[in-house]
Amino acid sequence: MKANYLREGLLIVVSGPSGVGKGTVCSALRKKMPELTYSISATTRPPRESEVDGVNYFFKTVPEFKKMIQNDELIEWAQYVGNYYGTPRRFVEETLASGQDILLEIEVQGAMQVREKFPQGIFIFLVPPSFEDLKRRILNRGTETETSLAHRLDAATDELKQIERYDYVVINDEVEQACERIRAIITAEHCRKDRLILSE
Ligand SMILES: Nc1nc2c(ncn2[C@@H]2O[C@H](COP(=O)(O)OP(=O)(O)O)[C@@H](O)[C@H]2O)c(=O)[nH]1
Numbered sequence: 001m002k003a004n005y006l007r008e009g010l011l012i013v014v015s016g017p018s019g020v021g022k023g024t025v026c027s028a029l030r031k032k033m034p035e036l037t038y039s040i041s042a043t044t045r046p047p048r049e050s051e052v053d054g055v056n057y058f059f060k061t062v063p064e065f066k067k068m069i070q071n072d073e074l075i076e077w078a079q080y081v082g083n084y085y086g087t088p089r090r091f092v093e094e095t096l097a098s099g100q101d102i103l104l105e106i107e108v109q110g111a112m113q114v115r116e117k118f119p120q121g122i123f124i125f126l127v128p129p130s131f132e133d134l135k136r137r138i139l140n141r142g143t144e145t146e147t148s149l150a151h152r153l154d155a156a157t158d159e160l161k162q163i164e165r166y167d168y169v170v171i172n173d174e175v176e177q178a179c180e181r182i183r184a185i186i187t188a189e190h191c192r193k194d195r196l197i198l199s200e
């Protein structure tokens, strides 16, 4: 068990309320750390104007998504503001087995399901500097209707209560700094792994 764990890549989960900046921070992180593999989720949400199938998400119909659940093709899945979201299993398992690190950017219910299946994962909770900042960010992004904004803010109130279930909290005040903090966490976790290997 231990030997397998040491050979595997790190599973890194970045979670947090909608609009906190997960997408922004993770895409900045991917530029800084091109060695990090990114898990592309499946969703039944319709694509936004700039989104591309297979790049941002795998866009699915509800029956297609339900089939993926039935076939056990998802590590976790959740319903969020009326749509399904889930992490395809095979890509994550293959990436980890090849010794590469993988980053999952997912909401809180899904993150907790991953925690049960991958207790060795690193769970990072991204928080806004304040609730007002969160609201402003979602509004500025301009992608939500008034109802969807209200649902996202309601969900955020519950999600922010889950902080203690994570290994790390990163405040997203400035994108660059949040990114550096996550990079520091990943570096530290690699050093922890090296310690395990060398003390065997
Ligand atoms: N559980 C789960 N959540 C996901 C997955 N992919 C994305 N999400 C989350 O679903 C929520 C809604 O995503 P999206 O509709 O793209 O909106 P946005 O994150 O507010 O831009 C966000 O909190 C995402 O992090 C996934 O595979 N599983």
Ligand SMILES: Nc1ncnc2c1ncn2[C@@H]1O[C@H](COP(=O)(O)OP(=O)(O)O)[C@@H](O)[C@H]1O
Binding pocket: 016, 017, 018, 019, 020, 021, 022, 023, 024, 025, 137, 138, 140, 141, 172, 173, 174, 175
């Ligand atoms: N540190 C930050 N400071 C100010 N605005 C930010 C910051 N991080 C993200 N944003 C903005 O907040 C909005 C929501 O970010 P996004 O990455 O879409 O969030 P999420 O993926 O968590 O829903 C976007 O308009 C983004 O440009």
